[in-house]
Amino acid sequence: MIIQLRNPQRTVEMEGPMAVTALLVRLDIPRESVLVIRDGTLVPGDAMLGRDDSIEIRSVISGGAR
Amino acid sequence: MKCRVCRGPAVIDVRRHNANFCGEHFLRHCRDQVAKAIRRHQMLQEGDRVLVAVSGGKDSLAVWDILLDLGYEADGLYLGLGIDGYSPESERFARAFAESRGLSLEVVDLPSDYGYDIRSAARASKRVPCSACGLSKRHLFDEAAGRGGYDALATGHNLDDEAAVLFGNVLQWQGEYLGRQQPVLIAGDGFPRKIKPLVRLGEREMAAYCVLSGIDYMVEECPMAVGNKHIGYKEALNSIEERSPGTKHAFYFGFLDRAADLFVPSADDRIAIGACTRCGAPTGAEVCAFCHLLERSGGHLPEDAQAVPVKLGRRGPEDL
Numbered sequence: 001m002i003i004q005l006r007n008p009q010r011t012v013e014m015e016g017p018m019a020v021t022a023l024l025v026r027l028d029i030p031r032e033s034v035l036v037i038r039d040g041t042l043v044p045g046d047a048m049l050g051r052d053d054s055i056e057i058r059s060v061i062s063g064g065a066r
Numbered sequence: 067m068k069c070r071v072c073r074g075p076a077v078i079d080v081r082r083h084n085a086n087f088c089g090e091h092f093l094r095h096c097r098d099q100v101a102k103a104i105r106r107h108q109m110l111q112e113g114d115r116v117l118v119a120v121s122g123g124k125d126s127l128a129v130w131d132i133l134l135d136l137g138y139e140a141d142g143l144y145l146g147l148g149i150d151g152y153s154p155e156s157e158r159f160a161r162a163f164a165e166s167r168g169l170s171l172e173v174v175d176l177p178s179d180y181g182y183d184i185r186s187a188a189r190a191s192k193r194v195p196c197s198a199c200g201l202s203k204r205h206l207f208d209e210a211a212g213r214g215g216y217d218a219l220a221t222g223h224n225l226d227d228e229a230a231v232l233f234g235n236v237l238q239w240q241g242e243y244l245g246r247q248q249p250v251l252i253a254g255d256g257f258p259r260k261i262k263p264l265v266r267l268g269e270r271e272m273a274a275y276c277v278l279s280g281i282d283y284m285v286e287e288c289p290m291a292v293g294n295k296h297i298g299y300k301e302a303l304n305s306i307e308e309r310s311p312g313t314k315h316a317f318y319f320g321f322l323d324r325a326a327d328l329f330v331p332s333a334d335d336r337i338a339i340g341a342c343t344r345c346g347a348p349t350g351a352e353v354c355a356f357c358h359l360l361e362r363s364g365g366h367l368p369e370d371a372q373a374v375p376v377k378l379g380r381r382g383p384e385d386l
Contacts, residue, residue: 007287032081032304035273042077042277044067044086060273061226061304062123062287063196063297 001051003027007059016051023049024057033061078274081311089278096275099266100132107249109261114217116140116261119207120163120171122156122284124276125222127163129264131281133220134167140220143210145203146175148183149290156284163281172214174206182365184290190362195290198359205347205356211258218253224264224272229314230299232321245329248322255339256348268314 001016003023014023020036020043036043037056049055067076069088076086080095087095104110118130120142133140144160147153157173164171177183187198211219228247235243253259264272276283291297306313341347342354345367349355360366 006285009286030301030304030308032268032270032307033301035078035270035277037277040277042089042274044076045079046067058273058285059287060124060270061297061300062125062269063291063294063300 001049001053001055003055003057005057005059007061016053017048019045020047020049021045023055027057029057034059077278078271080268080271082268082307082315084311092271093275093278096128096267096271097132097135100129100263101136103249103263103266104136104261107261107265109250109259109263110138110218112137114138115215116218116220117207117211117214117216117258118142119203119219119221120144120160121222122159122163123222124272124281124283124285125224125227125264125269127159127222127281127283128272128275128279129220129222130163130169131279132275133263134169140169141214141216142169142171143207144171144173145206146173146177147199147202148175148177149185149288152284152286152288152290155286159282159284163283172210174210176202176365179368180360180365182360182363187359187363187365188290190364191359194294196294196296199290201355201359205354208258209345209347212256216258218259218261220261220263222264222272223262224267224269225314225318226269226300226303228262228265229303229318230296232318233299233303234295241329242331244326245331247329248326256341265318 001014003012003014005012014026018026021031024031024034024036031045035058037058038049038053043049067079067086068074069076069091070085071091072088074088077089078092079086110116116133116138118126118133118140120126120130122144130140130142142160142164144157146157160171163169184195184199184202187193187202188195191198207219232247235247249262249265251257251260303314337350339348339350342349342357343352344357345354347354347356
């Protein structure tokens with residue numbers, strides 16, 4: 001599966017199928033700091049991601065002055 | 067995973083509440099949490115007019131959306147910071163949101179209206195960019211709220227923001243800042259009432275709210291904020307939250323319940339507030355910090371600006 005990451009923008013490829021939580025552990029990304037999106041929809045932690053899926057892992061942490 | 071409310075398929079987990087939600091009930095959860103924050107902290111009354119500080123990011127667009135949904139009259143103010151590769155894009159998201167809903171959005175542009183940008187201001191004033199940015203935003207949002215006669219200025223600060231700021235202030239024991247770290251600051255001395263309706267929601271929830279509501283927002287981080295201390299504090303807290311869900315909530319609301327009052331300055335410690343001799347903004351000095359920043363950056367007040375002395379006098383909680 002193709003995984004697009006943001007902040008900074010990059011793409012990685014992983015073997016599927018794999019659970020969302022397992023994917024985040026593999027990439028060493030804390031769940032609290034991202035959303036996992038497939039086809040414009042949120043994917044919960046226990047969902048399985050297929051080998052042909054295109055996934056976005058979107059960082060939700062913003063900083064600076066507001 | 068099943069939705070806590072309807073037992074249908076869930077799309078998101080909120081571990082802090084030990085709950086999963088489907089899209090519909092998650093959006094309701096967000097609105098309920100904002101309504102609860104407004105009620106508990108006496109942020110707004112029915113019929114209040116609100117100015118929302120809009121950045122084009124998830125939090126400011128979500129808080130604007132939810133305030134409207136709850137029935138408040140809310141306009142937006144976007145501040146163009148003059149940051150290449152970031153400001154034009156974030157302005158586009160702010161404008162698109164307002165236009166799609168027929169909302170009123172005022173746009174103030176630092177380079178064209180005030181003759182400086184954040185990068186030059188940071189360099190000239192020897193501040194970090196986020197400090198120059200924060201000073202500019204506080205001044206211009208306050209000014210616009212007063213000029214427009216709004217009852218309150220709403221910002222998109224969420225639980226993660228507040229917990230991270232608290233964490234930093236406690237690490238350095240910044241008593242003055244701890245005294246101001248409330249979800250609502252009462253209007254007075256020429257400053258508008260400031261409210262943070264998202265304090266009961268984390269930033270993962272706000273991003274999810276936008277995705278599920280179809281709100282397009284600026285996902286890319288401000289290039290000047292990358293690697294700053296605030297983000298470092300958030301990462302540290304998220305690492306703890308991962309192992310112990312609810313920690314950020316307990317930290318921030320525990321502070322409000324048990325310690326915040328210790329840091330509120332007494333009447334004797336409050337500095338006298340007058341009007342800046344250049345722009346009329348409230349300040350404890352002859353010239354306000356924003357006008358000093360303008361001077362050092364080679365900027366200027368808008369040509370049609372006039373120094374209007376602030377109306378002094380403090381409004382009490384009974385005015386809320």
